[in-house]
Amino acid sequence: MKNGHERKSSVRVVHVTTVHHPFDPRIFYKQLASLRDAGFDAHLIAPHERSERVNGIPIHALPIPSSRGARLALQPKVFRMAGALDAALYQIHDPELLPLAFLLKRTIGARVVYDMHENYRSKGALLGRGLRALERWAFRWVDHVLLAEESYRSIVDGHAVPHTYIANYFRPIGGEDPVDAVEISETPTRLLYTGTLSDSRGLRTMVDLAAQIRRADRPETLDLVGVCHRDHQRIQVEEQVRSEGLGAVLERTGWDTYVRPSAMPPHYCRADVGLALCEPHPNHMGSLLTKFYEYLHYGLPIICSDFPRWRRFVEQHECGAVVPPGEPGAVLDVLDAWQAHPERYRECAENARAAAPQYRWETMGERLVNLYRRLLNDSSLKEPVTGSR
Template identity: 30%
Template sequence: MRILVVTVVHHPEDARILHRQIAALRERGHRILYAAPFAARGVVPHPDVVGIDLPRACGRDRRTALRAARALLAGHGAEADVVLLHDPELLLALPGTLRRWRRDGRAPVAVWDVHEDTAAALVMKRWVPALLRPPLKVVVRAAEHLAERHVRLLLAEHAYQERFRRAHPVVPNFPAVPADPPPAPGTDRVVYLGHLSRARGALDLIETARLVGPDVRVEVIGAADPEVKGVLAEADRAGVLRWHGYQPNDRALELIRGALAGLSLLHDQPNYRHSRPTKVVEYMAHGVPVVTTPTPLAAGLVARHRCGLLVPYENPAATAAAIWRLRTDERLRLTSAAHGRAAALAELDWAEQASDFADRLEMWVKEATSDGTTRPRPAMTGPIRG
């Protein structure tokens, strides 16, 4: 198949998009045209995909990116068998494009991969005025119901199904569990892997680092929102913690191996109540004990698999105490690591999802073809820019 993958929000090296979904499709021999904000993020397209550079949608500045995405879909969408969209904003670029595709008799299968609770995520954004948040949530829910009438949906969590009227397939955001046994957890450093913001616990990480240092080093891996970037950089300069910034997926996962614990300090926000923090599963997969706030799905993993400790929301002192407990109790540390690793291998491995994901897209294309809604398309090409 010829598959056009589009994002204007996510990093081009996003693990779910590039290292899981695109990798699974390439393994089947499908051809990928990947449109993403390469230049804005300072990266170049992966050598195994054809890349098209798009502007990045950030904060209130989204119009330029959406105009570029609309032009891309109009120009390249009809060449594809599948158009896989990863941002809810891209749905705004679809209405006229869908009509044009159908008029031309070359309608690809349009798929929206639902990464998060869109309405809950939007009302957390500081750039959205407080007065607009309640009506915006209503508008987003209405847009989601409209979207499921016109495009196919893939959900990253089973809990997202509650937002929609119809049943949609779920492709969980599991990591690829390495086959080689990881090193045993050490005693001198803890790690955080993922995007950084206030609501994701960036300031709690800094205070935790002050409480456990210098005997235990806190290493933070990930890009940061502007509101916390300065304080993280200052904490790094002062030696409070080590902030590695954004790292490619393979490098980031290498950095968490052998850590005393992996931290997930999400605050109690609606957007996090229905999502399984991918970082928690990544810690488990790499044999690293988990220390997490009690968001429901993370707490469920820790309780069910006995792979770490729960700490209260926004409580660096309790987080520091949990780290010290794991450091001083070798049996707890090693059994937590082993339990997490075993659970990841048995239940939480992307290898078990990759085939289902690729099968689903292939089935949708076959259904569309048998309905007579598609016809041979021109060869899919695209300039590599960025």
């Protein structure tokens, strides 16, 4: 968001997470950066190697947990750290922190905003029900809920909680060359995936795609940029890469380490096509991946799994193609068609660039800042809360 906010504020606001990386794009580079730009005293509490100030935003480091149990054990420390900052508003990014947020609201009278990143019904019968129960309880007293997806409205329907849709649109990190200056390739051969890697997000399909490219001696290469948190899946992929000699086709950046968004632009600028070959998981089928907006910004035609919502997006903008999940051969069929008819590929790339301005973060940043101002302009900000509503 541009620095178009004339009115400045010295109000302290704190975002809290024990699940997400401190440089999670939605949290750090979009929401906190927009609040900082608007003049808020914006802070972040998150697992990190050390406390530091980055881009004008203080990060208060928590120990990096090795398991869910270790994460839950951090809560007393989180509560003390958050309370010491004495903020007017706390934004919570993880449902497991909602009880802690309630205590902050009761003890210091702060506003509480809950950012719903996921539909937690997909987390399994026991965990999913537990997280949903926490959310339903929080809807009785939380001041506002942010929805990362339109489809999450069904979760808050029937509850009196105020809520706002804050889409995870694209925001450049800074220092990037104008995308229009990047020449569109005549032969799309450089394939890219960015983001968290796992089998449900298409890792196995993409490795099988690389194997088919290698066996057919095709010209394509595949660049996977992101972290794979699942050790057994990394081991399986590494064994396949070694046994099938895929090193010349498949490049991995990050892999066992988080890749900061600031390191992503060179990968986008070198690529010809953006991939999203996820398996049919409810969280994928019910949402648009953030990478869609990023691919559009860099003029990358999208090849993605054929889910109804994804198909509508691609067909609306005429910016790519959909393929059956788990079928790497279908990806090669699309590439063959584009290589045989370069004008079709170029049209998709141009359409991607043309669609990108619809999905810029600026409008969402303005929406978030205006929401904060409304919440913090209310009276009795610091009066202790006597009960839930």
